[in-house]
Structure formats: C-alpha cells, structure tokens
Amino acid sequence: MPRKTDKRIRLIEAAKVLIHQQGFNLTTLADIAQEADVPLGNVYYYFKTKEAIGIAVIEKWASEWTERLAKWEDIADPLARLFVLIRHGLDNLEMVARFGCPIGGLCQELGKQGGPLADLAAKLLHDVLQWTEAQFRALGFEEKAAEYGLTITSTIQGMFLLTHTFKDPKISEKQAKGLEDWLVKMIGRKPEMAAVKVEELAYAD
Amino acid sequence: MPRKTDKRIRLIEAAKVLIHQQGFNLTTLADIAQEADVPLGNVYYYFKTKEAIGIAVIEKWASEWTERLAKWEDIADPLARLFVLIRHGLDNLEMVARFGCPIGGLCQELGKQGGPLADLAAKLLHDVLQWTEAQFRALGFEEKAAEYGLTITSTIQGMFLLTHTFKDPKISEKQAKGLEDWLVKMIGRKPEMAAVKVEELAYAD
DNA sequence: GTCTATATACAGATAGAC
C-alpha cells in the first residue's frame, strides 16, 4: 500500500538522477514529474518551489554520505578507510565519465549562484573533507591532517572532472592508483584491507 | 572610429565574463546585450543563436590560452614553465573563489549536455593537458609524461573546485605549494625562475 | 547595419474541481 510519502520519495529520487545528469538549472519540474510518474500540478503539493526540491535532493545526498562515512568508521585501519573512499569513487566511473561527480557538479553549478542551495552543496563536500581529515588524525597526523585531507578530496575531485571532460574512466583509475601509492609511501605501510568486509564496500542504494 | 567588428568583440567579452560568473545556461542573451551595451535584437545580426555565442566565447578562451602557453615556451627551463602555469592560477584567486575556474566550469556544465560546446570546452582543458605533458617530456620523462601531466592538470582543477566551493583562496595557495614541492622533489632540483621575465608572468588581457 | 516590436515556446507556479 503506497504510503503518504511515497510520491515525495519518488520525486526526490527522480530529481536526484536528473539533476546529476542534466544539472539543476536545465532540469525542469516537468522532467522530474514525468520521471517520477507524478502529474506536474501535484508536484507542488510536495514542494512549494523548485528550490525546495533542490534542497531535498541535496539533503538526500547528505544523508546517504553521512551513513556511508559512518559505516566506514567500522573499518579498523584508518588507512584502509581512505582506500575504501578512493575505491568507492571507482565503482561508478561510467556515470562519472558521462555526467561528472554528483557532488562536484552541484558545488560547481550552485556555488556560482549563492543562496541556501550553494551552502548545502558545499556542506556535502565539507563533510567528506572533514572525514578524510579525521582519518589522518587517527593515523597520527595532528598538524598535517587538514592539508592531507584537502589533498585527497581535491585530487579525487580533479580526477573526476577530467574523467568527465574527456569521457575516459581510465583517467580516474590511473590517478587513483597514484593517490594510493602516495598514501602508502607517506604512511610507510600498506592498508589492512583483509578485514574490510564486502558489505562495507557495496554501493548503498 | 568603431570598426565593423566592434560590437561583436564587445558581445564576446561581455558573454565571456557573464558566462564565467553565472554559467552558460543561466546567462541570457538579454544579460549579454545589456552588458555589451547592444540592443537585444541587434545581437542576432552578429550571432545566429545562443550556441554561436558560446562557441565564440570558448574560441576566445582557446586563443588566449594558445597564446599564453606559446609565450611560456620562451622560458628556458621546462620546470620553470610548469611553475609559471601553477602560479598563473594563483593570480586571480578572488575570482576563482567567487566563480570557479572558467575552463573547469565550462567543462563541467557543458560536458553533461554534449554537442559542439562540450567538445570545444573539453579541447580547452586538453590543450593545457597536452602542454603540461610536453614539459615533462622536455624534462626527460618519456613514459611518465602523460601521467604527470594529468596529475598537474587534475590537481589544479581539484584545488580550484574546492577554492570555489569553500570560497577560500588559501586552499589553492596551500595546494599549489604542495604541488610545487612534489615537482621539486621528483625532478630533484628547483626551477630556474631567475630567467623568467615579468612580462611572461603577466596576465594577458 | 541598427533597433523596436513582437512571435513563439516553455518555464515556474497557481486555481480550483474532484
């Protein structure tokens, strides 16, 4: 039996996909309504404005990532956690090649416009950045944690942008390998990946 | 005496600025016409469609960068050339913090849409990428030139995205320093910057 | 070449019957 929030969820999911694929400004409410199989006029019962849908979509990304990052905290080795983050980015490279990084795309597009959407999008990336910093602190880096966290996050975003621009997943594969090598060399050991369970690597749906 | 192409040039310049600041899709022909001080209807005498303006703007960026990269070829030391590229990116950090990297922004936004605009935007980044690869080859790297070129270009794009997202020029400053340190360590020496003339560092207008 | 007026299309948003 469809619950009260059923259509709302379908609308958010449809908007999440379409905004990733087309960008926020090019995605119309009619697009979203059609993809969610909801009549256009009915959309406004669930969301007062287009911006409200944008907010809901970004909050959906935020909750997914909060959950994902929290789950990875179960991994014993902080270095292995960083490896899992990097490898997670390699799971959907075909998507990244076609449409770019969902988070990076939102930050780029909405960052220019300012307002609540820009702030929320920035918070998405900020959460990831903070998490990476925390891993470096757990590895014993106090002073350099912020810099290294920035390097990881920035490198991943850079490789995604080039992967998207040149439609070439190999770019991310090569750059990710380089990033892992950098980590191993800097920490002085390899990650304890044996203890990482498969479920913790799976892409949450 | 205003030449035949005077308005055309004003329109391209206005579009170049506005598209950087607002993105391509959010920039209207009315915006561009007003900024260039040209009546809206007259715009269509110079450009048949909005896409045609987009093409002209990207070609303008392309010619600027072609000239800039060619000028930097005059620098004797290829390592110094790479340093000049990195430091060029630090010249307009307030702009980058507000509106992101012009090239990266175009690649991100237009890459999703496909078509001629996406291809032309990708070529912008491709030209820079190729140039960086050439510098590594000039430094004696044959096999690794492609990988290192990718690393430089990708790192710069990543730091610009985070600088824009968090509105913090310090991010680029710190990451650029890290990139320079990586280069110095890898090449095994510092760049010959003494021979780099001030004019070669100046931002072409 | 220039510019006003306007055609056309479609976006976000609302009214109101059901």
Next chain:
DNA sequence: GTCTATCTGTATATAGAC
C-alpha cells in the same frame, strides 16, 4: 490528496521599419 487547466513571466528568436 490528486490532477487538469491555466496564469504569468521570461527566454530565444524573428519581422520588418529605418
């Protein structure tokens, strides 16, 4: 809660006088 019909604004693009 749902959905059709529609309002209103605005974007791209064109027509045609000057």
